[in-house]
Amino acid sequence: xxxxxxxxxxxxxxxxxxxxxxxxxxxxxxxxxxxxxxxxxxxxxxxxxxxxxxxxxxxxxxxxxxxxxxxxxxxxxxxxxxxxxxxxxxxxxxxxxxxxxxxxxxxxxxxxxxxxxxxxxxxxxxxxxxxxxxxxxxxxxxxxxxxxxxxxxxxxxxxxxxxxxxxxxxxxxxxxxxxxxxxxxxxxxxxxxxxxxxxxxxxxxxxxxxxxxxxxxxxxxxxxxxxxxxxxxxxxxxxxxxxxxxxxxxxxxxxxxxxxxxxxxx
Amino acid sequence: xxxxxxxxxxxxxxxxxxxxxxxxxxxxxxxxxxxxxxxxxxxxxxxxxxxxxxxxxxxxxxxxxxxxxxxxxxxxxxxxxxxxxxxxxxxxxxxxxxxxxxxxxxxxxxxxxxxxxxxxxxxxxxxxxxxxxxxxxxxxxxxxxxxxxxxxxxxxxxxxxxxxxxxxxxxxxxxxxxxxxxxxxxxxxxxxxxxxxxxxxxxxxxxxxxxxxxxxxxxxxxxxxxxxxxxxxxxxxxxxxxxxxxxxxxxxxxxxxxxxxxxxxxxxxxxxxxxxxxxxxxxxxxxxxxxxxxxxxxxx
Numbered sequence: 001x002x003x004x005x006x007x008x009x010x011x012x013x014x015x016x017x018x019x020x021x022x023x024x025x026x027x028x029x030x031x032x033x034x035x036x037x038x039x040x041x042x043x044x045x046x047x048x049x050x051x052x053x054x055x056x057x058x059x060x061x062x063x064x065x066x067x068x069x070x071x072x073x074x075x076x077x078x079x080x081x082x083x084x085x086x087x088x089x090x091x092x093x094x095x096x097x098x099x100x101x102x103x104x105x106x107x108x109x110x111x112x113x114x115x116x117x118x119x120x121x122x123x124x125x126x127x128x129x130x131x132x133x134x135x136x137x138x139x140x141x142x143x144x145x146x147x148x149x150x151x152x153x154x155x156x157x158x159x160x161x162x163x164x165x166x167x168x169x170x171x172x173x174x175x176x177x178x179x180x181x182x183x184x185x186x187x188x189x190x191x192x193x194x195x196x197x198x199x200x201x202x203x204x205x206x207x208x209x210x211x212x213x214x215x216x217x218x219x220x221x222x223x224x225x226x227x228x229x230x231x232x233x234x235x236x237x238x239x240x241x242x243x244x245x246x247x248x249x250x251x252x253x254x255x256x257x258x259x260x261x262x263x264x265x266x
Numbered sequence: 267x268x269x270x271x272x273x274x275x276x277x278x279x280x281x282x283x284x285x286x287x288x289x290x291x292x293x294x295x296x297x298x299x300x301x302x303x304x305x306x307x308x309x310x311x312x313x314x315x316x317x318x319x320x321x322x323x324x325x326x327x328x329x330x331x332x333x334x335x336x337x338x339x340x341x342x343x344x345x346x347x348x349x350x351x352x353x354x355x356x357x358x359x360x361x362x363x364x365x366x367x368x369x370x371x372x373x374x375x376x377x378x379x380x381x382x383x384x385x386x387x388x389x390x391x392x393x394x395x396x397x398x399x400x401x402x403x404x405x406x407x408x409x410x411x412x413x414x415x416x417x418x419x420x421x422x423x424x425x426x427x428x429x430x431x432x433x434x435x436x437x438x439x440x441x442x443x444x445x446x447x448x449x450x451x452x453x454x455x456x457x458x459x460x461x462x463x464x465x466x467x468x469x470x471x472x473x474x475x476x477x478x479x480x481x482x483x484x485x486x487x488x489x490x491x492x493x494x495x496x497x498x499x500x501x502x503x504x505x506x507x508x509x510x511x512x513x514x515x516x517x518x519x520x521x522x523x524x525x526x527x528x529x530x531x532x533x534x535x536x537x538x539x540x541x542x543x544x545x546x547x548x549x550x551x552x553x554x555x556x557x558x559x560x561x562x563x564x565x566x
Contacts, residue, residue, distance in 0.1 A: 113448070
């Protein structure tokens with residue numbers, strides 16, 4: 001991986017999320033590098049979704065968020081209002097939201113709310129590019145309640161990209177997609193990142209695609225960081241075993257490549 | 267003083283009774299329908315109405331207390347402010363108290379989350395309803411009937427004084443709704459979506475609940491809480507014009523007004539030589555309407 005082009009464009013330091021006095025996420029710190037993908041991994045309940053939502057501001061009300069620093073592109077995110085934040089980052093939730101009776105076309109239009117408010121507007125060229133690459137052009141006239149889970153998921157990701165922001169949080173984007181769709185999605189994310197320089201911060205359980213996309217990894221367990229760092233150094237079978245409490249094996253594929261896969265105990 | 271000729275009498279009836287009544291019906295219907303449309307989206311519940319937050323109970327209690335006081339103290343506060351009599355002003359006060367109560371709870375608990383607003387509305391409704399029933403018992407049958415009649419909702423109006431208040435409220439209401447249509451659309455998709463696109467949904471919910479409740483309160487302080495308009499018409503309009511607020515607000519306002527004056531027309535002719543309160547007819551139509559929706563299998 002060529003790091004000469006990468007720039008640190010932000011960081012988060014000692015980020016905590018609490019319910020009352022109980023920590024759900026404790027002392028998470030990492031730097032955000034422009035144009036790269038950081039993957040957050042960990043078992044169910046380790047706090048991945050909470051971490052992402054608390055950074056994006058879409059967390060449940062009643063949670064307390066504290067951190068020492070949270071900066072993106074030199075701006076202190078904690079002091080920004082929602083509108084300013086919406087120009088800096090977006091989030092694709094784990095379970096897409098939808099409105100019955102709303103057409104996909106209009107969903108994309110409303111997705112540009114931060115631009116529409118600021119006297120900007122639609123970017124039809126960009127939209128065309130996104131829906132063609134993600135193969136969702138045929139869904140534009142459909143109503144959201146008529147879509148399958150996978151279609152809804154792809155549209156939800158597309159809408160966040162259409163918002164055209166420097167940082168995008170993705171909560172389990174590969175979940176519930178078939179292998180072919182996962183492949184196109186991964187290819188699309190990679191080419192998008194190369195062209196636009198968007199930073200992806202992604203929570204995922206998908207060991208194959210996370211390994212392909214990420215340049216940095218953070219392993220969470222019970223709300224705290226167990227391991228973090230560059231992909232090759234951190235993504236090892238020992239670390240994976242400590243995090244997930246299950247054995248992992250390296251599976252070789254063509255071209256000296258491969259991936260890690262959990263090995264069941266049956 | 268010489269008696270009016272038949273021609274002059276017709277003019278008086280038309281200009282002082284009929285015309286203002288129709289205008290009031292159109293405006294009151296429009297505000298109730300528009301409020302219902304917005305609240306159904308705000309609460310993510312198609313059974314929501316302008317009265318979900320209990321302002322109708324607060325207003326009804328205010329009016330009932332006023333009628334009771336007039337009976338017990340033997341006074342008749344016949345002075346009116348722009349056609350709002352003592353019951354009307356007390357009704358508005360009751361509605362304001364309800365709005366204040368919901369605001370306080372919404373502010374302290376989960377920041378105006380819809381479920382908190384609805385539950386506080388239920389509390390207010392139950393409390394004021396039981397107070398009203400208490401007043402029923404404390405009054406003789408004549409005044410109890412007056413109280414019940416007020417809570418049914420009535421479009422009776424004499425002259426145009428009330429429009430000094432009602433027309434500005436209507437203009438504000440319409441312009442406000444049209445201005446918020448984009449934000450309403452964004453919020454309707456989902457909380458996560460709205461926040462990530464930069465819409466402050468807590469502030470929007472608070473603003474919507476207060477401003478719309480105020481407009482509704484002003485109307486029902488004069489007419490009494492007319493039921494079902496704010497529930498039925500938004501349903502029909504959404505089925506025909508869709509869920510996009512940029513396209514369904516205007517039809518809602520128009521058809522809610524038309525629906526109300528249509529109900530008032532039936533209220534005039536249903537029982538000979540008697541004008542029923544319009545709220546009786548709107549309730550009559552409400553039940554069968556829902557039955558139709560259920561039988562046709564369309565999702566509510």
